[in-house]
Amino acid sequence: MGRSTLKSTASRCLRWLDDRTGLLWVLRHSLFHRVPVSAKWWYVFGSATMMFFAVQIASGIVLAMFYAPSAAQAYESLVYINQQVPSGWMLRAIHGWSSNAMCLMMLVHLAQVFLHGTYKYPRELTWIFGVCLCVLTLALAFTGQIMRWDADAYWGLGIGAAIVDRMPVVGNALRGIMLGGEQISGATLSRFFALHVFILPGTTVALIGLHLYSILRKGISEMPKAGEVVDPATYDKAYEARVHKTGVPFYPDAARRDMVFCGAALIVLVGIAAWYGPMGPGALPDPTIIEASPRPDGLFLWIFAALALLPPSSETALLLIGPPVGIALLALLPFIAPRGERAPSRRPLSVLSFGVVCTGIGVLTWLGMQSPWSPVMNAWTSTPVAPEFVERRSPLALQGALEFQFAQCRNCHAIGGTGGMRGPDLTEVATRLSWDQLVRQIQQGGGNMPAYGKTLSSAETHALVAFLSTLDGGRSRAQIPGAMESQSVSDAMPTAASTPLTSSSP
């Protein structure tokens, strides 16, 4: 068969396909539709988001061939992928990091669209599809984290289930649906696997199609200019006229920028994946290990921090009302502000609210990384009492220091800068609280502190207070053992401010 015959056969096949499907028309229209000439590098983030999604689909399909979505085998199959499958760890790394990259690009894209006022008339539907995609992307990232089936995933699920359970009336039933039963089990993993691999990606693909279709239908917005006001009565005609007159075809003009940016982003992704490797799996999930300190992936740290910092009384309301209202407000933005200026310089309120949200998320993420509200669960066994708090203490105070460790006070309270940060630092507690106040605080609790009155015997409390009373930051030299005045058995304990009793040492 000659070369020309082959060509003509291929051409005939294509024509047949085009005739039956209209595919070529769609392709031609997509590739060569005219875009505003001002659409330059600001417009690459959406394409990069989609590129990372494509990377995830491709790597996810290969990973699904090795991953065993059963509670007994999931963890081992990940270790198998990391260790045995050729370049398997790299594939996991690319899958995980591209998820982060996709979220990052999506947020940048969202911020750009918001700041440039692109959501205004006539691109309301494009924006709404975008907001839905945003939620789906975050859901993909969260369900992906569950796939690791390690301690973080286990406890993260537990917290998620507890949040769902708080919903009035339907909460309990929803939790059952979410977990596939009363507790986290193999059924839970199967559910989340189905979500992560079928339901969410399928919905995302469909929404991406709708998002792109609406972009093609209403066009890419121009760069905003101060003074160029969006007026629904005149916008369409003016836009079409401008694009017709000065616009350039999407391919190769705009597409070239997309390709350059996506290529560079891909190289950076592979570099990060090669250097930092895959995420997890961390420690094995074990419900008997209460010393786990679960922490979500970076993207969700701010939510983790917000949940931890919410006042307990408002928690349920804010948890259940906050997210739906926030997402609904975001989605309805084009209907709240459909017209007017698009330039950020003329929309101070939008820029300000954007700044506030970014700062809030940034600060909460930083707090989430520090998580000062989380007790340091192993501080009682692994954080030593510094020698300066042991030397020159009476045997009773040393027993108190032991009690301080054994009762796990150290997990929430630091001494000398080490220990938990949930409660106040006790390095100088004796300068703030008297003996009686210390006894009351330990026995009755208060603030966020539980009461230990029923847990500690009177001798244990006495020893603990004797130790705490020596923590005065070295202001007095009262820490000489034997200096602590204590009555035989009476309740009238001396206060920390009692006269310092010094030794004969200089």
Place this chain on the structure above:
Amino acid sequence: MIARAVPWRRLLLACLACLSVSCDRLPGKPAPPAATPGLDVSTGFRAFYAERCAGCHGDEGRYGPARPLNAGIYLASIPEDALFTIVRDGIPGTRMPGFGGSSVTGVSDEQIRAFILGMKRTWANPTGLQSIVPWQAGLSEASAEHGATLFASRCEFCHPRAGNQTQVAGAQQGAVPRLGGDVRDPFYARLVSDQHLRTSIIFGRDDLHMPSVRGPFFTANGERVVEELSVGEVDALVAYLASFRQASTLSGRFEGGTP
């Protein structure tokens, strides 16, 4: 100048080939999951110690509120089986938790034995072990009155009654600082077992300047005395200190003897 076309495709293929060949040598390749850490090596022992013991027994086994473990003769004196029971099951009624078996941290018996071996190899020092008083109580009937006399002549100088700030002659001469603190506090007596008192008297606390059973001690006048306490004298001191427990519930609970 002749512009040479860059062979992009070949370059890309070469890059991909390099990447796939060297994939397992890249820094991101995760290490194989760690097997049960070998605790018989020094580093393994130290990691175990730092995670589970340092909180109470102090960094490097010294200066903690609990008994120092970096104490040569003490470690050499206590049989491995006794140490094993203590680490695995803890000492009931005291602040020493168990780390093995059914405990939350669930360390295996093998790991505990390896840990004890590592600790003994690193810190135990049997020099002079033969002459030391047995760590467990004997069967002799000890007299608290005898203990009181001994206490006054050997211990009181460093362990005065709380609030008793009368300076004795020796102290004024700067013989030794009175650092021990009151051990006749009823609350203290209730919190510790006879065995704890006995262990403290026999082995002392080198890190906090408390002498062992071998002294040196100081008389009530602050004069230095270098002599070793006998088994009976240790028993008498324990009986005397235990008498401060008053309505104690602990006195009979440690007859098995745990250090």
